[in-house]
Structure formats: C-alpha cells, structure tokens
Amino acid sequence: MGKKLLLKNIDIPGISSYEVYRREGGYKSVEKVLAEKNPEAVVEEVKKSGLRGRGGAGFPTGMKWSFLAKPEGVPRYLVCNADESEPGTFKDRYLMEHIPHLLVEGMITSSYALGANKSFIYIRGEYFYVLRILEKAIKEAYDNGWLGKNIKGSGFDHDLYVQIGAGAYICGEETALLESLEGNRGNPRIKPPFPAVAGLYGCPTVVNNVETIAAVVPIINDGGEAYAAIGVERSTGTKLISASGHIKKPGVYEIELGLPVEEFIFSDEYCGGIINGRKLKAVVAGGSSVPVLPAELILKTAAGTPRIMTYESLADGGFATGTMLGSGGFIVMDETASVLRNLHTFARFYHHESCGQCSPCREGTRWMDQILSNILKGNGKMKDIELLWDIQGNIEGKTICPLGDAAAWPVASAIRHFRKEFEEFIENPAAVKDVKHYYSVNNISEA
C-alpha cells in the first residue's frame, strides 16, 4: 500500500465537515505556522519538500513562491486554480468535494508563507455544487477563527474568496484566470511580466493548483524532508491521478511518485487492468494535452527500461518516444478504441476552447478539427496528414499560452505513433464508417 497524504482520511464519515476534519488533526499546519511566526521558514520547508506544481507544468512550488516580488506597500495575492477543465482530469473536484477543509487550510498556510492577506479560489463554473461545499467550509473556517482579522490572536489577517468561472477551459491558464478574476475577458496575457511580478490587479501573485496547495498541509505538518523522502529523484511526494478509459476501476488514486506504470494500470490496488480482457492500445498519461503513447512506449521507454510514474520517466525520450505526467489525467485506450476518433474529440475541444487571440491557435485549432472531421467522414486525403503536421508545427511553441501546445501535441503524437491509422482511414473510408469493418480489419474481437 502506498502512502497517502491527501486522501488518507477520505473514508472517514463526515470528513467534509469542520468538526470531523478538525478532530482528525485539521488546521494544525495553520497553528504551527502562526506559532512559529516565520513565513520564510514555511517557504523553505516547501522548497525542501521538492513539491512541484500539480496543475500540469510541474514547476517547483518553493521556487515559484520565492520568486514572488515583495515591493513595499503593494498587496500580494494567492490564487488557487480550481478551474480543472482538462479532459481526463477530475482529481481537484474529488479533493474539494470530499475534503474541502484541506484546501482551505492549505490556502491559509500558504498565504501566511507568502504574506498575502487576501486569497482567491477560482473554481470551474460546472463545479457549482462544489462551490457550495467550499463556501460552507470557508464559512466554518471564519466561524472558528481560522479566517478573518487577527487569526487566533496572531496578528495575521486573511480573507478567502471563491469565484466561479463561466465555462471556459482557457480560464485555467493562469493569466487568463487572473483576467477573468478581474472581470475581464479570459484572454491569456503576454509574458513577461509574470504573475509573480504583476499578477492580479497588477500586484505580485502566486497561482497554484488545488492539489499543490493541499500538499502544503502535510509538508508543514510532517516537514519537507519527510515529504521529499517519498518518490524518486525530483519527483517527490504523492500525486493524485485521475484514471479513466477502458480500465476496470476508473477513479482518483493517490500514488507515491515512482510507481511503475504497469503496476498502476494492471494491479488491483489501482486501475485493475483493461476491461473485458482486451489488449492495451494506447495511453494519454497526463490529461488531454500530452502526447499519446502506444502500449509498448507507455510501459517501457524506448531504451527498454520500465516507465514509472514520475515527471522524468514519463518524459524520457522527449516527444519522439515519451510524454508527460501533466495534470495526472490518465486515459487508457484498449484495442477497440480509435486513436483518431479520440484525437478528433480532443481537437474539437481545443477548437472550441481556444481564446482566439493568436492567429496560429485560432485558425489552426479550427483547421485541425475540420481536417480530422473530414477524414473521419471518409473524405480524407493523404496530403491532409502533412497539412495537419504543418499546422501543429505552426502552433507549438509559437503562441501566447500553452493551450496552443496542448492542441498541437496530441495531433503530433498521433501522427507520429499512429500514422498507420490515419492512412487506413484515408485509404479505406468504409473502415471509418463501419466500426465492425474496422474491428475486423484490425483483428479486434468484439466482446
């Protein structure tokens, strides 16, 4: 059994309420930092833990915190990114829904470390029912003196607000989120300046994912070193994985980083293997944005070593043969799945979600959607594959925000690893239209 830090109390009845949460040791990290009165030490502890951002990019959290500018007389803000809209990712929702106080506690402790007297949780619009859960938890925290003026007599004031989004994936990008929070259209900002220097209302701001902030609680309670002792190399601690697709036990799992991918997919403790005894075809390991890998490359690296669930191992081989841990949205496809159809679903998503500022992303996402749609309607042409390759290449690394990359990588990786499927669909439109035909061409047994 792997160690659990975030979800260890998840099964305790009533853990979403203040009383139970507190009884089980909740808000101790706040007590601790308020008693020690040393915000820098908190930042140091987070640095020591090796915690990396759980929102997708994996940027070291302690380092991000220490970049926060601290000009005289200017407020600083902490913003929690709870916009979680990436297809295949649903871990933050799970955490907020079941242990809302863990996030509230993390927000207070982190804000203390950063010297922020106001913080915000920006939550995805579709999570309106989670909003109610959070608001209740926040109210309980105020009622019990963990929020407000002069918290527990420490002299530290803190107010925590929740803001609900309006249904745009792009508002999960941190600068678009800040724009949206300010009441503007959610367009990502050009960088520099980075939020650490000019974020919310032009003030220094840290934006962190829900899980990142929640992880601060055990780090402060047990010490950074204890946290760093879990995991492998620069992938320390535990990570929530949202597992979905053709597996026996979809759901949210807290794993120790370093868990072998094969074990995660096939052991009964986690996904429990592929449904109906089918064969594994492909995995999108870190949410819809990361490259898709065929079975052989997700289980073992190109060099033949078993892949483990760490930032480094999943990325081994670069984009040629590797992928990314991303936000931990682990989508498993069995042999009946069409990578192309799945890709088209993603492409439609990015076409729909691009903010439209950058011409390559605005026009490119729409063309990728349309070309894939043409292919799937049986109207594809061989040169479409080159055109798709060209478009994704025009987007990747050339846009204001990483949504462009997120839209490009799935296309690039699908062409790289599943070119044959494109060619089949183009050459043999019947195969596209008739699933049975497709299965028979590909020797897939229907269960």
Add this chain to the structure above:
Amino acid sequence: MNQTAYINDVAYTIEPGETMLSFIRKHIGKSHVPTLCDAPNLDPFGACRVCCVDVALTPGGNMKTMASCHTPVIANSYIYTENDRIQKLRKNIVELVLTDHPLDCLTCEVNGNCELQTVAAKVGIRDVRYPEGKNHLHTPKDRSHAYMTSDLSKCINCGRCVRACDEVQGELILSFAGRGFDSHIVKGFDQSFAESDCVSCGACAQACPTSAISDIFESKSINFTEKTRTVCTYCGVGCNLDVATINGKVKSIQAPYDAEVNIGHTCLKGRYAFSFYNHGDRLRSPLIKRNGRFEEVSWDEAYDYIADKLTAIKAQYGPDAIGAISSARCTNEENYLMQKFIRAVIGTNNVDSCARVCHSPTAIGMQKTFGTGAATNSIEELEDTHCMMVIGANPTSAHPVTGSKIKQQAMRGKTLIVIDPRRTDLAKYAHYHLQLRPGTNVALLNMMLYYIIAEGLEAKEFIDKRTEGYDEFRTQVLNIDLSKMEEITGVDRALVKKAAIAYATAPLAMSFHGLGVTEHFQGTYAVMQIADLAMITGNIGKKGCGVNPLRGQNNVQGAADMGAQPYQGAGYLDVTDPEIHKRYEAFYGAKLPMHEGYKIPEMYDAALEGKFKALWLIGEDIVQTEPNTNKVKASLEQLDLLVVQEIFMTETASFADVILPAATFLEKSGTFTNGERRIQRVNQVVKPLEGTKPDGQIIVEIMNRMGYAQPDYHPDTMLQEISQIVPFFKGVKWNELGINGKQWPVKEDGTDTRILHTETFTRGKGKFRFKDFTETEEITTYGKQYPYILTTNRELEHYNAGTMTRRTNNAIILSDDYLLINPNDAVKHAINNGDMVCIESPRGKVDVKARVTDEVKPGILSTTFHFPEVMINIVTSDVHDEHAKCPEYKVVSVNIRKSKGKYKVT
C-alpha cells in the same frame, strides 16, 4: 556596461527593457520583421505571431521561437530573423489567416496600403492549401454611422481597433466577443457604430491594418495625389493632421504617428469635420450691403469702400472710434497683421480678440502671479505626473485628444481631482469630484488652500526661495470661514480636505483649467488661486507639474501673443509704457497712441454711447457667441461701418456693411500656437476657393490701400518681422519649425522651452495674493426672482457657434442644442426628456430641448450653444470678470417652465 545581443550573428548594443522588435527595427530596418498586430501607438499584444524570430543562447545554438514584438531582448542572445524555419512559419501563419479572408484585394478600398497584403507579399504566399471551410466572409457591412464604417469579413482579429479604442481614446467601445475561431469584433453591446456610444475619433479605423474598420472617406486608401501635413483648426490641443488630396480636393485626414502633440490620434472634428471647406455656402465674393441687401462687388470696390469710410470716420471721430476683433482661429501672422493694421495704420489700441471671452483671465491671472500668461508645462508630461486636477474644464469634449490622455492616466490609477458643477466624463473616472455650485470657484479653491496650509503640507523651501507675500497670504487663508464656504460651494468640507491632501502630497501634480474657471465674475482671481496652489505645493518649474490652461480655440494663445489685446502689443509689451511705446513706433514707423484701447465688451458699450463707429471683425460670430445677444445686436446696429471677414454668412455677418470672403485653414499657410506654447506650421493644403483670400492677405491689401507699405502675406517673411519685435519669438524661423514646431520662448539660436519658470519666475518671485469670495451680481440681483442657475457647456461634436461643424456630418451625430436638467427639477415642472423648455432670464427667453440627467445637481441647468436656432446668449448676462472683462457665461440666473411652443427664434 553596455549589453549586447546579436541579430543574425552581428552584435549590437541593447537598451534596457527594449523588445526584440524595436531592437531589430532600430538596427536592421523598420520593415525587416513583418508584423500584423503591432502598431506604433499601442502596447504590444502578441496576437498575430508573424513577428516570430528564433532565439539561441549560443551562435546557431538551440533555437526557441519567440514573438519579437513583446519579448524583451535577452542579453548575449542570438536572434535569427529570417532562417528557413522562421520564414516557413510566417508563411504558414499568414496562409492560415488568409483562409478566412476574402481574396478580393483588387476591389478593396485599401488595396496597395493593406498591411495584410504587404505582409502576405513579403512572406511569399502564392496559394492557399486549405479546402473550403467555415469562415466569416459573409459578415454584413456596417454603414450606419455618419463617419465610421466596418466590413468585418476583412477582419483578421489583430485587436488593434480594440486596443486603439481602449488605450488611445479610452472609450472602450470595441471588444472581442466569442471564443477561438468564433471570436469577432463587436461595438458596444453588439450594436452598429451608430447605435453604440462611439465618439467617432477614428482611432480604430486608423489602427486597423485592413479595411475591416474604416471611414466614409476611405482614409487608408492610396487613392490620393498628395499628402500635406498641417494643424487642426478646432481647438488649442493643436493636433497635426495628414491631409490627403486628390487633384486639389481634400479626400481624407489621418493623424501622423510622429506628431508629438497627438501621436496618431485626433478627435472627430480634426479627422472628419473638414467638409465645410468647400461647402456650397462658402462666401465667394466680397459683398457690400446696399439698401439692406448684399451685392457682390470686386475686391477693389470693397477695399475702396472700406478705406473711404474708415478715413472719413477717423477724420470725423478720431481713430478711437474704430476698432477690430481679431480671430483666434487665424494664424499668428494674421493676428499680428491685424493688430498692426489697427495700431499703425488706424492709430488706436482698440484691438481685441475672442481670447477676451475665454482665457483672458488666465493671461492676466498668471501674469500677475508668475509673470507669463501661458501654460507652464507640456501635455506629454501627463506620463510623468502623479496627480491631475481638472478645474472647470471638460476636456473629453472640448479638448478631446488631451481629454483622452488624462482619462488614460486616470484609468491607469493616477489620482484625478475634478472640480466641476457637472458630472463630466472625466468626473466619472475621478477619485475626487468636487461638484460645486457654479460661480463659487474662489470659495472652493480657498478651502483647498486652507487645508493644505492647516495640514502643514506647504512646500516650505519652494515658498521661501521662489515666492513673496506668503506670510500675509497664509494668515488670510487661515481666516476664511470654512462653514460659510462649505455652504456657498455646496461641497462637503471633508471631501475638499481629502482632495487638497491628495494634490499636496502627490510628488508631482498637474492642474488643468478651462472656461469654467475663467468665464466668471471672479475668473482672474480663480486663476491666481490655481497658480497659488501650484506654488504652495512647489508644483512649478519641473517636469510633470504646473498650471496648464486648456486653451479653447486653436490659436487663442497666439492671438494674445501677437498683441491682439488693447493694453499689450505684440509680445505682451505694455502699450502705455513710454520706452516700449517708442520701440513700437520706431518698429512700425508710425505714430501710435499711448493709452489702452477698448476691450470687446467696452466696444459694445461705446457703440451704444455713440463713441465707437467702425468695427472690423475676423471670423467670429459674435451675435451667437457673445453674451447678451440683444445688446450685441443693438450695438452693431449703431455702427457706421461693420466689416466682417468670414467664410460663411453668419448671424453676425448679416449685420455687416462689407463682407470679405476669407480662406479656411486648409487654404493658407502660417503658424498656430497651441495651448502648450507650441508654434506649429500650418501648411496650405489646397488653393483658396475661387473668390476668397487668406485673411492675412486681405489685411495686407487694405493696409496698402490705406497708404501703409506692407509686403504680401507670407509666413516666412511675416515671422522674420515678428521675431524682431516679439521677444519670445526671437529664434522662430519658418523653415526651422520642423514637423513638431517649437515651444516659446525660442532663443535666438532656435532652442525652445518645454517648461517655464524652472529657475526663476518671469516676474522674479512668484506672488501670493489672497482673494476673497464675492458673490456675482447676477445672483445677488436676480437670484431670488430667477432661482435656477444656468451654466454653459460644449459638446464634442461641435465647435463653438458650429459655423463649420454644422456643415459637416457632425450635425448628423448631434443635431440640436439641449438643456441638462436634474430629474427632481424636471418632475417639478412636468418636463420629460425631449420636451422643449422655456428658459427665461432678466435679458430674455429661449426654448431648448430637455435632457433629463443627474449629471447636474438640482437647481443647476446646463446648455450647449452650438446652434443658431436656440441663441442661448439671449439669456446670458452682462456681468464680466473685473480684470479681464471676460463675460460670465457660466452663471446665469434663470427660471424655467415647460414650453408651449416649438422652436422660438428671436
């Protein structure tokens, strides 16, 4: 240590913070890197991505593609601007953009001047590889507006229009709606241009790289034969205009980006309201009134007629029976000539200009305090200041380009204090709006001074070193009766205190004032107090502060500078001073009078008394614009000779004996001096309409006809003459003014002056003088019987009497005068929005359409005066500023009732 970076492996020095794009442009050339969303006067946006370059940290090393327009140069980096990868990328991006753009360049209005076209050609697009797909090619055109047009099928989503409206104009009309491929430009709440709150500044049209947003004049089209740079005639901001002409006809106007005054911006008057210039109503021949009817005559006949009459009047009544009102719309050279004609040829000091009715108190007040009656600083210093105080001015309408700059700074969070009876556009952005009762500026400004002193916030060192009279002043200010002042002004003292503290504690504070300060019984006093506020806080003589009157007409500064004032000659020299008198006599080679002449209101009085017989008037519709219309008319009727130089038949011109058809600003050359003392070149754009002549030439011809040898009008030779007599014009030479002009004083070697009073004041030390509040006679005499206070204001769309702007499409946008009335008052009199209201004052009554709004407080009314149908000045009063004789347009005691009739034209 200078840092370097490499462009295509060649090293160049970088400047801190500069973007790669500006770095590359500076060293390799302006069009080296193609761009679509970048614009000279907008912040980087990073949307089009065609400006991408490759960047490596070692020569030819690992490359990362970056948008050059918004990424700062990295020291010691290697920038590659045209490698294969980048060229392919740019080409592919433009190709993508073209997949949703109509391919009908040849019929497009901007063909040949389209940035998309240029960039597509540069990156070498030949064909588009994409199949047919979803697009925006059928977006309908918008032709709803008097000027603005859109054809958004041509839109490439570069966002330049949105940013121009936000960052340059500050109107926030345009925005993106929809997401991703569906994102598109909307106006207002997804309305047409006409329905939206667009103020027609044209910034978006100029910014748009294609024809997606444009204007009815197709101002981006290359369909013109010539472009001439000149200066706008509509206000004291002095915007530079690039006027395109086709074979001697004006086609369209754009704003040059290299103009220091307006940096690619204008308001709708400057950019679009030019079509009056060849309007059918233009006067085209000299006219003499015989038997009550105007007859066309030759120039010779007109000159002879005038010369004979003037000679006869002079012989019979003496030179002081003759006078002139020069024009703040005319050039410096013309104003100089006018005053010279009156002084040297006629032999009287009876020359004044419309500065009398606007900023004469500013000139006097600032002269008394500082020694020079002109703005101390420059508008561009808004960038440097921390606090802006706007008093009695509505610059977003009256000085739109300056107004939008102030608004921009306020929107970025700088402190803005607005002192105005109306909740003006700027007041909506102000931190402190002191909404005082009209006519109580002096009381309010004393309260400000009180709090600065009481809080110990004076700049003691500055006061000690640079000023005099402070101790007495301090005692008197501290003695004012605060509760009385609070009651008089109607402004909460706590609010005044906060504003005073904000002004005094800002490291740099700039004040701006307009006619709401000057056009009062105590106008000069209020100006002096504004100057006191600047001195007491040390806000003088450095960048980002000062006292900055917003001069109304385009050359109101120049008219006074050139001596169109009855007490001062060219260069503000006192005509009663014997030394100076001698100098002028020697210079003009003529005998001159040594006593002051009549100010404008004194001319009317003298005419009514039968002492004043002949008036020469340039470009001024005094019947419509001067207060107390009926009195003005009566006095004009008393004259033996009224000569009017005009471009249109106006109310006033109809009283004339002789009308001389003049040329417009587009038809002549010369210089205008803007509100920041900037002498700028006005360049002839088209030839004078047949039958008309530049005002300057007309004056020269009459001078010669009356026996004074004056060479033909030419700005070059005129400036040579002026520079010899006007001290602060010493180094002004026509050929050296350059595109951005020079700010006076201009030294002999040609160096000009941005900021006045840096070391000492012109008068030595700055002078503090306490001024007590006195209620205007208008209120003390009539206040009981006529309990409402009417004040006047201007609208963006029209200029003064509207003679010009009413003859353009501006009249479509705004076609009536109207009366602002508080809802409470409206209810009391059963007045609804749009009803005609009869306003009655002790002088007369007029009907105006009501606009019910809480922009004005109960008891206060405000109206515009742009249309002759209303003749609002029938009701305005005869009270004047004691010193400058500037009329009190801003306080009129009136009564109101719902009108029964329709328009009443008296």
